[in-house]
Amino acid sequence: MNLEPKEIWINELSRELKVKAKTVIDYLPEIGVIEKKTHSSRISLVTAEEVRKHFRELAGATVEPKIAMKTARTRVSELAGELRCKAREILAVLPGLSISRPNIITHNTRIEAEEAEKVRRHFAANPNLREPRVDSVTLGRAKSIANSFGEEI
Secondary structure (H helix, E strand, C coil): CCCCCCCCCEHHHHHCCCCHHHHHHHHHHHHHHCCCCCCCCCEHHHHHHHHHHHHHHHHHHHHHHHHHHHHHHHHHHHHHHHHHHHHHHHHHCHHHHCCCCCCCCCCCCCHHHHHHHHHHHHHHHHHHHHCCCHHHHHHHHHHHHHCCCCCCC
């Protein structure tokens, strides 16, 4: 007796592919499935494999640009963390670096990779602009740990 399933639910397939069931249903006529289908309908494993192939090809074609777009822009606050300074210190130097927007630039504004690189170069060339910020609680803990090893900060 063969216990392997010969069909799969559209809803299950759509969850596997991380797309809406309606998207899968809308694609079915393109591969020759003419019967009316709903999310709870079953399709053959052969048809399911065609659907998988189609949506994986689509995903492969669209993933790279999204990743590139995401990495091409950096939030001012993330850049501040990277440079170990305050976001307002970066915001203060942006006009001098000819980086502007039609709206106000805040710590949450994303800047282009080239602009972020300008800021990095500026802070590397002017290390006196940023001072390491250590709050009193962190400094107290660091001194306590250093004392336990017989060292002094």
